[in-house]
Amino acid sequence: MSELLLDRKNARLGEEQETQQATINALATQQGRRLVRLAESIVAKKLDPAQLFSVVRTTDKKPRYIVLEGNRRTLALKALETPTIVQAAMAASDFKKLLTLSEKFQKDPIESVYCVLYEPGEEPTATDFVMGRHGGAQDGVGLVEWDSDEKDRFRARHGGSSVRNYSGQVIDFLAEIDGVSDSKTKIATNVGRLMGSVGVREALGLTVVNKQLVSSYPKDEIAKALRKIAGDLRSKRITVPDIYDDKLRQKYIATFSVDEMPNPATKLAAPVALTDLPKGNAAPAAAATKGTPATKKPKKKPQRVAVAASDAKINPSAPRTNDVYQELVTLDADRYPNSASVLFRVFVELSVDEYVSKHELMSYDAGLNTPLAKRLKEVNDHLFKAGAIPKGLHSVVQLVANNKHGLAASMVTFNQYVHNSYAFPKPSELRTTWDELQPFLEAVWK
Known part of the structure; x- marks a missing residue:
C-alpha cells in the first residue's frame, strides 16, 4: 500500500494539496465519519473485486502510483494499516472506532489491490474514464444510476x-x-x-x-x-x-x-x-380430480414479538446500523424490554446521524453538540421539503421531537429508556412506537 499515492489534485478537495500528508488530512476531514464507515465495510466484506483502482505510474527513479480512481478506498486502507496518519483529522470518537477496526484488519490484512495501470502521458485517457464514472449519466455515456x-x-x-x-x-x-x-x-x-x-x-x-x-x-x-x-x-x-x-x-x-x-x-x-x-x-x-385433498389455508401471520417489523422497507448501508436493525427485528421485546428499548433508541439516533451526514445538514462537531430532538427535526424538515414524506407524517414526527405526542413515541420517552432507572418500557409501547416511526425511518434509508 505504501506505493500508492493519493491524488493531490483530487476533485473532492477544494484545492491542490502540497504533500501526501496534507492530502490525507484534507480528504479525511472532508469525508468525516464516512471514512470510518468505509473502513467498517472493508473489514467486514473486503473490497469489491469489480471496482478496480485506476493509477498512473510516476516518473521517479523508483516509480510509485498516483491513484486517480479509488482515493477514498486507498485512504481507508492506509488508515486501517496505520490509524495515526488520520488522527489529527478525526474526531476522538471516530478515531477510537478506527483503532478497533484496525485491530480486526491486522488479523486479515489486504496487502495488495488490483489496479488499471496507466503510463505517464496516458493521464488524459484515464481522467476521461474517471469522469465517466463520477460525472453523472452524461446522456448515457457515464454511470446511469438505477431508480x-x-x-x-x-x-x-x-x-x-x-x-x-x-x-x-x-x-x-x-x-x-x-x-x-x-x-x-x-x-x-x-x-x-x-x-x-x-x-x-x-x-x-x-x-x-x-x-x-x-x-x-x-x-x-x-x-x-x-x-x-x-x-x-x-x-x-x-x-x-x-x-x-x-x-x-x-x-x-x-x-x-x-x-x-x-x-x-x-x-x-x-x-x-x-x-x-x-x-x-x-x-x-x-378441475381437480375427485379425492384430491383440500389445500390447507395458510396460517395467519403470528403477532410479532420483536420491536421492529421485518417487512419494513429499511436497508441500512452502514454495516453496524444494519446489524442493529436486524437485532431489532429478532429481539423478543416481551422477554428483553430494556435491551430492546435502548437498542431502539440507538437505531433512531444512528439513522438520524446518517441522514444528517449524507445530506450535510450540519457539521460533525455541530451534530455532537446538538440534542437528538433537534437533529430529528432537521431531518424531518429536510425530508418534507424534498417531498419524501407527506404532511401528516411530518406533523407526527414534529410532535415526537417536541415531546408533545400523545401516543408512545417522544424524545422524552426515548431518553428515559436510557437514563431513567424508574422508567420501565412496555413491549406493546415499543412496538407501537416502531409502527408510528417506521414510515419516517423508511424515508430516511430510502
Whole structure:
C-alpha cells in the first residue's frame, strides 16, 4: 500500500494539496465519519473485486502510483494499516472506532489491490474514464444510476429478501402479461406498501412462500386487482396518504368492486407462484380430480414479538446500523424490554446521524453538540421539503421531537429508556412506537 499515492489534485478537495500528508488530512476531514464507515465495510466484506483502482505510474527513479480512481478506498486502507496518519483529522470518537477496526484488519490484512495501470502521458485517457464514472449519466455515456423501481427489480431477480421485492414481482407480472412497463411511473414503493400488508394479500388471494408471492387464482383473475392497483397509483388517484397505514390499505382494497377482484369460483387446486402464473401451468380447483385433498389455508401471520417489523422497507448501508436493525427485528421485546428499548433508541439516533451526514445538514462537531430532538427535526424538515414524506407524517414526527405526542413515541420517552432507572418500557409501547416511526425511518434509508 505504501506505493500508492493519493491524488493531490483530487476533485473532492477544494484545492491542490502540497504533500501526501496534507492530502490525507484534507480528504479525511472532508469525508468525516464516512471514512470510518468505509473502513467498517472493508473489514467486514473486503473490497469489491469489480471496482478496480485506476493509477498512473510516476516518473521517479523508483516509480510509485498516483491513484486517480479509488482515493477514498486507498485512504481507508492506509488508515486501517496505520490509524495515526488520520488522527489529527478525526474526531476522538471516530478515531477510537478506527483503532478497533484496525485491530480486526491486522488479523486479515489486504496487502495488495488490483489496479488499471496507466503510463505517464496516458493521464488524459484515464481522467476521461474517471469522469465517466463520477460525472453523472452524461446522456448515457457515464454511470446511469438505477431508480427505485430498478433497484427493487434487481433485488427481486437476484434473491433479495422481504417485502422490498413484492413490488418488483407485481410489476414484472403485469409487464409480462400486459406489456406495460412501469419503469418511469415510480409506483414501486406504494405497490410494496400494499403488498406488504397481510390483510391486503389475503383479500387478493396472495400469500408468501420462500420470499415469493403465491396466487390462489389464475393469472387473468389475480391480474384484475393488480391492474387496478397499478392504474390507481399511475394516475395518482391513490397516493401515500390514502394507504399510509395498514388500516387505510385494507380500507382501500375494500372499495374494489366484485368485477375488480378474483372470482372465487376460479380458485386453483393449489397456489402457484406469481412468477409461474403467466406460463399457465395451473388449473382451477373445479378441475381437480375427485379425492384430491383440500389445500390447507395458510396460517395467519403470528403477532410479532420483536420491536421492529421485518417487512419494513429499511436497508441500512452502514454495516453496524444494519446489524442493529436486524437485532431489532429478532429481539423478543416481551422477554428483553430494556435491551430492546435502548437498542431502539440507538437505531433512531444512528439513522438520524446518517441522514444528517449524507445530506450535510450540519457539521460533525455541530451534530455532537446538538440534542437528538433537534437533529430529528432537521431531518424531518429536510425530508418534507424534498417531498419524501407527506404532511401528516411530518406533523407526527414534529410532535415526537417536541415531546408533545400523545401516543408512545417522544424524545422524552426515548431518553428515559436510557437514563431513567424508574422508567420501565412496555413491549406493546415499543412496538407501537416502531409502527408510528417506521414510515419516517423508511424515508430516511430510502
